[in-house]
Each structure stands twice: as structure tokens, then as C-alpha cells.
Amino acid sequence: MNVHLLFAHPWTWITGVLLVALVHGVAPQLLLRLALACYPRRDPRRRELRADYAAVPVKERPRWVLDVLTAGLLDGLHLRVRDVRRRRKADSNLQKLIDFNLLDKPTQRAFFGMLLLLGVEGMVFGFVTPNLWTDAASMITCMLMAGLLYRLRLLTRRADERADARRTDPAHHDE
Amino acid sequence: MRRTETALRVADEFLSRPGDKHWGYETSKATGIRSGSLYPILTRFLDAEWITDGWEDPAATGGRPPRRYYELTDRGRAEMGGFVAGARIQASAIRSRLRPLGGTA
Numbered sequence: 001m002n003v004h005l006l007f008a009h010p011w012t013w014i015t016g017v018l019l020v021a022l023v024h025g026v027a028p029q030l031l032l033r034l035a036l037a038c039y040p041r042r043d044p045r046r047r048e049l050r051a052d053y054a055a056v057p058v059k060e061r062p063r064w065v066l067d068v069l070t071a072g073l074l075d076g077l078h079l080r081v082r083d084v085r086r087r088r089k090a091d092s093n094l095q096k097l098i099d100f101n102l103l104d105k106p107t108q109r110a111f112f113g114m115l116l117l118l119g120v121e122g123m124v125f126g127f128v129t130p131n132l133w134t135d136a137a138s139m140i141t142c143m144l145m146a147g148l149l150y151r152l153r154l155l156t157r158r159a160d161e162r163a164d165a166r167r168t169d170p171a172h173h174d175e
Numbered sequence: 176m177r178r179t180e181t182a183l184r185v186a187d188e189f190l191s192r193p194g195d196k197h198w199g200y201e202t203s204k205a206t207g208i209r210s211g212s213l214y215p216i217l218t219r220f221l222d223a224e225w226i227t228d229g230w231e232d233p234a235a236t237g238g239r240p241p242r243r244y245y246e247l248t249d250r251g252r253a254e255m256g257g258f259v260a261g262a263r264i265q266a267s268a269i270r271s272r273l274r275p276l277g278g279t280a
Contacts, residue, residue: 052199
């Protein structure tokens with residue numbers, strides 16, 4: 001074989017080298033990542049496949065990874081989809097809990113700010129400042145506003161729930 | 176548990192070395208089953224509680240990622256034995272019913 005010919009047409013061997021590097025180096029890694037992404041985040045199979053991949057001889061890796069990817073698509077993907085759905089549902093439940101069982105942040109901040117101010121003024125002036133009553137009134141207003149906001153959200157949620165029930169079950173009637 | 180050829184081979188591998196720890200790639204090599212079929216079978220065995228899994232101690236792996244091991248459980252030893260034996264009986268029954276073509280053995 002004439003070696004000079006190889007260098008006279010560099011594209012031939014460069015392409016070959018790149019192809020080998022792709023098939024045995026980069027491509028299996030990418031496909032493995034894809035296969036791992038098919039499984040849920042905390043699935044032990046992810047760690048297992050990564051560890052097993054390290055033990056597979058380089059020559060066997062492309063085929064091994066293709067097999068694993070097939071299994072991932074057939075067996076892991078539906079688990080991943082289920083996991084994502086479950087997490088989204090849990091997130092929305094948490095959001096509902098925050099929305100309807102706690103006061104929102106600005107109201108909380110305003111309420112505690114007024115309370116602090118009242119406390120500091122009380123300590124400094126011995127509760128004799130003419131502002132004291134204004135502060136107390138503000139605090140009460142703040143409490144009332146927070147309560148009203150909470151009540152309004154509760155009513156909105158109930159209305160939403162009733163509308164949902166009507167949509168899913170046409171025979172549903174309000175009591 | 177469905178009695179497939181691949182599941183039987185994996186079960187046979189576990190039963191041939193019941194006290195040992197098995198890991199994915201090694202089992203795949205020993206049984207000649209491709210990784211795409213092996214891992215779902217291992218999941219089925221885990222779900223049936225025939226095997227249990229564990230992880231290698233990271234300190235003892237010498238820098239490589241710790242592997243996931245599978246071990247046969249007591250339940251697995253009993254039920255897997257029946258699973259393999261049942262398949263063997265079934266296979267021999269089928270074989271005995273088959274008659275060679277042309278009347279010669």
C-alpha cells in the first residue's frame with residue numbers, strides 16, 4: 001500500500017478517523033445521555049447504566065448503547081412521563097396550598113412592618129405618641145385586608161371547583 | 176411472570192451462582208442477552224422480589240463509578256427454581272409430542 005496516496009487525499013483518512021471517533025467516541029456518549037434521559041430523574045437505572053457503560057469495551061459500545069436506548073424508549077419513557085406529570089400535579093397542589101392557606105407576601109410584609117413599627121414606637125415613647133392610634137388603626141386595617149383577601153381567594157377557588165365539577169360531570173348540580 | 180427464553184436464561188444464571196452478586200453487563204455477557212432485553216428482565220425480577228439490588232462501595236471501586244449489584248433473595252431462590260423447572264418440563268413435554276419428519280429419529 002502506498003502511504004503517500006493517503007496524504008495526497010487527506011479527506012479520505014481524515015473522514016475515516018473522524019467517522020471512527022464519532023462512532024466509537026462521541027456518538028455512544030450522546031446516545032447514552034439520551035437513553036438516561038428516558039428514565040425518571042431519581043431512577044437508579046440511570047446510575048447503573050452509566051457505571052455499566054464504563055465497563056463495556058470500546059468496540060462494543062455503539063451496539064450496547066443502541067440496545068440501551070431502545071430499552072429506554074420502550075420501558076423508561078412512560079415512567080419518565082408519569083413522573084413528570086406526578087411532579088407537576090404535586091407542584092400545583094403545593095401552589096394551591098400556598099395560595100389559599102397563607103397570606104400573600106406583600107400583605108404579610110406590610111402587617112409585620114406595621115407591627116414592628118408599633119412595637120418600636122411603643123418602647124421608645126412609652127405608648128404616648130399621637131401616632132400610636134394611627135399605627136394601631138393601620139394594623140387593624142391591614143389585618144382586615146388580609147382576611148378579606150383570603151376570603152376572596154377562597155370564594156374564587158370554590159367557584160372554580162364548582163365550574164370544574166360542572167365541566168367534568170354535566171349532571172352535577174349545586175346544592 | 177411470563178416464561179420467555181431470555182427471562183429463563185437470566186434466571187438460570189442467577190440460580191447457577193445463587194450466593195454471588197451479579198451486575199448488568201456481566202450477566203449480559205454470561206447469558207448472551209443483549210442489554211436492551213436484560214435490564215427490563217432485571218426490573219421484572221426486582222418487582223417480583225426474586226432479586227434485590229445494592230450498590231458497590233464507592234471507596235472500593237478505585238475511581239470508576241460504583242456498580243449496581245443484584246442478589247438472589249430467598250423468595251427468588253424458591254420461585255425462580257419453580258419458574259425454570261416448569262419451563263423445562265413444558266419444553267420436554269413439547270419435545271416428546273413432536274415426531275421427527277420421515278419417521279426417523
